[in-house]
Amino acid sequence: MTNQRSNHKIPRRTFLKVCAAAAAAGLTACGKTQAAAALPELTVGSDSYPPFVYLSNDSTPTGIDVDIATEAFARMGYAVQIEIIDWEQKTNLVESGAIDCIWGCFSMDGREQLYRWAGPYMTSRQVVAVNADSGIETLADLAGKTMMVQSTTKPEEIFLAGTDPRIPQLGEVLSTEDRSVQYAMLNCGYVDAVAAHETAILQYMQDCNANFRILEEPLLVTGIGVAFALNDTRGLDEQLTKTFAAMRADGTMKQIVGKYLPDPEKYLEVDALEP
Incomplete structure (x- = not known):
């Protein structure tokens, strides 16, 4: 297999700094009366990845991860600033301290030793999608x-590694920095299939009226979490994991995920994931 990386660069990938805490619907869940602007601020690095993170019509970051981050960090005594980053530079950015954490539908599987993790807070299916009339079943x-x-x-990683016995030898594996390019290429028939988080594919199909079909067998069912640098000793990862558990217990997670996805309970079954 060959890997051809796209040189396509997106001007919008310059850093965008927006304080998401100001858009939060109060801090009622944690009973805090302190103004969000007075709280110490944490910078969350993410990618544009609907429905987890995307820009609303007024260019404000929104989505599942934005809402969860805003609520969780507020309970911990922090305001949140969302930065849309070059996703390929995420590790360098968190290790350098340019951002406090990586948060954007980020799969933990296989990366456990690369970061300090908070979570998992949700589960996700990595799947393959083809055009509806494709003979690929x-x-x-x-x-x-x-x-x-x-x-x-x-x-x-899965397709380039070639270690999954379920996956045959492909003709070619193409990589692109911009996730929207892969969907456009599939829609035009320039590639035979794409692979991504199922929720992201479903969101694209809805937003762009794309006629894709998702294969029944997933590539991977994994937990998604929040990554901090290995040299980060503030304990935010452990505190955030406990906050996630509290938000599941009091129904806040279900409420947030349910704003964006039907049947939110199935995305919160993190205890069923294999250790």
Whole structure:
């Protein structure tokens, strides 16, 4: 297999600094009366990845992860600033201290030793999508086909590693920095399949009226979490994990996820994940 990285760069990937805490619906869940602007601020680095993180019509970051981050950190005594970052530079940014954590539908599986993790706070299925009229029905049918993935993501790792016995030899694996490119390439028939988080594919299909079909067998079912640098000794990862548990227990997680996805309970079954 060959890996061809796209040189496509997006001007919008310059840092965008917006304080998401100001858009939060109060701090009622934690009973805090302190103004959000007076709280110490944490910078969250993320990618544009609907429905987890995206810009609303007024260019304000919104989505599942924005809402969870705002609420969770508020309970911990922090305000939140969301930065849309170059996702390929996420590790360098968190290790340098340019951002406090990486948060954006980020799969923990296989990366456990690379960061200090908070979570998992949700589960996610990494899946393959094809055009509705494609003859590809199973992972085995991908033999000799062209697959496109977003660079530095779990699907890219899976297809380039070639260690999953369910996956045959593909004709080519293409990587792109911009996730929207892979969907456009599939929609136009330039590639045979794409792979990504199921929720992101479903969101794209809804937003762009795309006629894709998701294969039944997932590539991976994984937990998604929040990554802090290994040299970060503030204890925020442990505190955030406890806050996630409290938000599941009091129904806040279900309420937030339910704003964006149907059947939110199935995305919160983190205890069922294999250790």
